Each structure stands twice: as C-alpha cells, then as structure tokens.
Amino acid sequence: MTTPLWRIALTAPARPADALSAALEPYVSALTAMEDAPGGTWSIEGLSEGEPERPAIVAALAIAAATVGTPPPDTVIEPLPEVDWLALNRQSFPPIREGRVWVRGSHVSEKRPAASIELVVDAARAFGSGSHATTALCLRALQDELRRSRPRRILDLGCGSGILAMAAAKLLPTARVVAVDLDPVSVATAAENARLNRTATRIRTGTSRGWRSRLVQGAAPYDLVLANILAGPLCAMAPELARGLAAGGRAILSGLMTDQEARVIAAHRAQGLRLIRRYRRDGWSALVLG
Incomplete structure (x- = not known):
C-alpha cells in the first residue's frame, strides 16, 4: 500500500x-x-x-x-488523489539531451543520438524524473567537471530516480558511486533504474537523511558530491559537506533558484568552500564549489 x-x-x-x-x-x-x-x-x-x-x-x-x-x-x-505515477511520467517525460547524456523513458523507442550515453528511466512515484532544469544543469556541470578531473569516489545526495548517479557511473566506469535519498520510494526506484541501466554493480543505494547514514559516512571522503535538493537543506548541510569532501574535491549543488544563490554561497563560504562556477536556466541555478 x-x-x-x-x-x-x-x-x-x-x-x-x-x-x-x-x-x-x-x-x-x-x-x-x-x-x-x-x-x-x-x-x-x-x-x-x-x-x-x-x-x-x-x-x-x-x-x-x-x-x-x-x-x-x-x-x-x-x-492528492491516487495517481498512476508511471503513466503520468510517460506522458510528461520526453527524451532530454544534455551534452553527451541522453535520458529517455522506457516507453520511448527512438534510437539514441550518435556518440551519446543513454539512460533509460522510469521515475514512477519518486521525485526527480530528470525533466527539471536543475537536473539538466547538474548534468552539464558534471560533464564540465570531468574535463578537469576523474573523481573516483562520488556521492549523489538526494538521488531521486538516480539520473545523476547513473550518469556519473557511465561517464566514469572506474568510479564508485553512493546514491542516497531520504525517501525510500526514491531509493528503490534509483536502485531499479541502476539495474536497468547496468550500473548497479558500481552504485550503492540507501536511505539517508543527509550525511547521517553509515553508508554515506563510511564511503567518505568524496572527490565529487552531487546534491540536487533545496536551498535550505543545502545551507544546513554545508559543514558536513566541507568535512566530507576530499582534498581538492568539488561539489555540484542545485535545486535552488537564482535569487537563493547568495544564501547558499555564503553558507558554504563560511565553511571554507569557494564558488568556482555557476550555471543558470529558467530561473534555476547550479553551483560548483570547492
């Protein structure tokens, strides 16, 4: 039920x-x-x-x-009335392309674009279908970061349906990814999507309220942290992020609006992290900090 x-x-x-x-x-x-x-x-x-x-x-x-x-x-x-979330996502989730990453629902039969990495996702009832601008911004920032370095230990904090974790695993076949969410439905969906996309052996999924779980703490420090959540939780977890990043590590933070950037940047600057790059689209932002 x-x-x-x-x-x-x-x-x-x-x-x-x-x-x-x-x-x-x-x-x-x-x-x-x-x-x-x-x-x-x-x-x-x-x-x-x-x-x-x-x-x-x-x-x-x-x-x-x-x-x-x-x-x-x-x-x-x-x-809210009971909804067939899978059917709803199929109606509202067209394929999206961001750089080399192409994301489609399993109901879409068209062939992937040449030279792209394909992710097949049915978000079902979990939040984070990937159609949101912040997911696209994170995918763009992730690919830009991989031109600079090859992180080995990656955390997807607030993984939703697992798109960012799977993109990292496919773009970096030697990396090990931890993907967590506070919503058990999202975690189950992310795990199933990882299996569907043949990345399950390199992605460890689990339920975690922020950085608190043994899974998250045990795999730290991280070379790269992806957190597409909300401005408030991002600010609250700034001290844990600073402690959980490896030397030279970077974080890609999103789920915030452009007028919330200053608040998020200030919270992380107080922990010794600096703004390296920002991305904006449709009123939303992604920040790269390190």
Whole structure:
C-alpha cells in the first residue's frame, strides 16, 4: 500500500516568498516556488509523503511572514488523489539531451543520438524524473567537471530516480558511486533504474537523511558530491559537506533558484568552500564549489 501524497499550497508577494519557502521546506519532500508574473505574486507548493503537521506548518509560515512584516498567508493543505505515477511520467517525460547524456523513458523507442550515453528511466512515484532544469544543469556541470578531473569516489545526495548517479557511473566506469535519498520510494526506484541501466554493480543505494547514514559516512571522503535538493537543506548541510569532501574535491549543488544563490554561497563560504562556477536556466541555478 502506497503512502498518500499531500499538497501544501499558498501564494505570496515577491518580498516574503523566499522566507515562506524556507519555512515550508522542512515539512515537505519536494518544493516549487514560481513567479506568476514579473514583479507579481509567487505560487509556492510543497508535496508531503503522508499527512503533514498542519498546526506546525501554519505556525512556521506565520512566523516567517511576521519576520518580513506581512500577514500570514492563506494556506491550502489537502490530500492528492491516487495517481498512476508511471503513466503520468510517460506522458510528461520526453527524451532530454544534455551534452553527451541522453535520458529517455522506457516507453520511448527512438534510437539514441550518435556518440551519446543513454539512460533509460522510469521515475514512477519518486521525485526527480530528470525533466527539471536543475537536473539538466547538474548534468552539464558534471560533464564540465570531468574535463578537469576523474573523481573516483562520488556521492549523489538526494538521488531521486538516480539520473545523476547513473550518469556519473557511465561517464566514469572506474568510479564508485553512493546514491542516497531520504525517501525510500526514491531509493528503490534509483536502485531499479541502476539495474536497468547496468550500473548497479558500481552504485550503492540507501536511505539517508543527509550525511547521517553509515553508508554515506563510511564511503567518505568524496572527490565529487552531487546534491540536487533545496536551498535550505543545502545551507544546513554545508559543514558536513566541507568535512566530507576530499582534498581538492568539488561539489555540484542545485535545486535552488537564482535569487537563493547568495544564501547558499555564503553558507558554504563560511565553511571554507569557494564558488568556482555557476550555471543558470529558467530561473534555476547550479553551483560548483570547492
């Protein structure tokens, strides 16, 4: 029996949108914040596995609103109907090409482009189908990094359906990859996708809340860390990232919007990491730090 998904949704003026998004992040598994019109309101929406803590969410949003001097937002918290996630992904997941990496659903029969590395992915119910701009940015940053070095120990933190872990494993056949997520459904999906793409022997999957699991800690330090999650958790885990990187190692961080870059960079600069490169697309960012 699957765990029901719940939706938490609100709209806010541009000024408090970042504070409200940050307040909601700890209570959801996935979060989006989109500008409805330039200079206008923002739509903020989170998805929760299981019924969310309604009083705690309302209180957290009210406190965040008060800190920026705006009234508490009207918030909708409601269960979502059961959905055939695999069918939905098949409808909304066209093949994508980013550099040498070509990602397609198993339902797509067209041949891979010449000189490309193919990943066959059915995201099913896990977050992270790969169609999001941040995944494409991470794939681009990963390939650029591999022109500079050949990392042997790689961590995909918040692996979703496993696209970044599998891309790393295929681009670097001698590397060993650890892929973890706090969502067990995502971990199971990533493991199945790794088997489907014949990378399972080089990718170790597991459930982990950030850096806390034995799997993540036991394989450290890492030459390369991929973390396509959210701005808030990225900032909170900056000290662990700094400790978990090998000398000369680099991190590719995404899941953040362009106006959240300064916050994420500052949190990591405080841990001795510097910004090396940034990528932007459709209002989203990926940062390379080392």
